[in-house]
Amino acid sequence: AKHLxxxxxxxxxxxxxxxxxxxxxxDKAWKMKRYKQAWYMGETVISAIGQGYDLVTPLQVARYTALLATSKLVTPRMAKVIDDNVTHPTIKPISFDAYYLNEIRKGMYDVCNVRGGTAFRTMSGLPIIVAGKTGTSQVTSIPQSTKKRLKEHELAYFHRSHAWITTYAPYNDPQFVVTVLVEHGGHGGSTSGPIAADIYKWLYRNKYFKGQQQERTNTLDTNLSSF
Known part of the structure; x- marks a missing residue:
């Protein structure tokens, strides 16, 4: 919890x-204060993969994605000027073990660019290389005693999972983060993925990417030494 x-x-x-x-x-203190209950070892495991009591905002996820892409934690700014004062985002470098960070980035690359990845169908055809992670955020708990699990579309609307995708691009020169949350949208790859892809298409079409004259086939170098 401290590291997250x-x-x-x-x-x-x-x-x-x-x-x-x-x-x-x-963490242990939060659960005791909130529920007056002890913390179990299994809760550490499920919390590490985003299940259990974890709650995050789309902006937090976008910020975290930018951190994974650049090793820099940015304080975002929406306004350029406030009360005649120009605003500047605060940027805090954070050190990671290079091996594990590269493995995370490669995994995010595979999600979007390797057949079988959960965002391959929506991201692999883009003119720039995107890396990302899809997610399905469960809204209601399912008791272990439940014998028949309903499919997403069979659930009442407000019981359906939220659909997530968070991405950055270009893969070897991160310039943009796109994070999409569709409430009760089901699966991230099929619901949120196309929305994120449309945003990247718009950015590319309007020439927001630096050096985008390079073709996608010329930017497939997955060497991460430049980070």
């Missing part, structure tokens, strides 16, 4: 907007 909070999850991002929520990255 230092990466910007479960804490306010500092964005210049009102009513920002902390979210929740649970």
């Amino acid at each position: 909070r230092s990466f910007g999850l479960g804490v306010k991002t500092g964005v210049d907007l009102p009513r920002e929520y902390n979210g929740v990255i649970p």
Whole structure:
């Protein structure tokens, strides 16, 4: 929990907007205060993969994605000028073990560019190389005693999972992060993926990418030494 909070999850991002929520990255003290219950070892495992009590905002996920892409934690800014003062995002470098960080980046590359990846169908055809992670956020708990599991479309609308995707691009020269959450949208790859792809198409079409004159086939180098 300590490390996840230092990466910007479960804490306010500092964005210049009102009513920002902390979210929740649970630990022993949080559970005891909230539920008056002890923490179980299994909860450490499920919390590590984003299940259980974890609650994060789309902006926190976008910020975390940018951190994985660049090793820099950014305090986002929506306004360029506030009360005649020019605003600047705060950028905090964070050190990672290079081996594990490269493995995470390669995994995010595979999600979008290797057949079988959960976002391959929507991202692999883009003119720039995208890396990302899809997610399906369960809204209601399913008791272990439940014998027949309903499919997503069979559930009542407000019981359906939220659909997530978070991405960055270009893979070897990160310039943009696109994070999409569709409430009760089901699966991230099939619901949120096309929305993120449309955003990247718009960015590319309007020439927002630096050096985008390079063809996708010329940027397939997966060497991460430049990070």
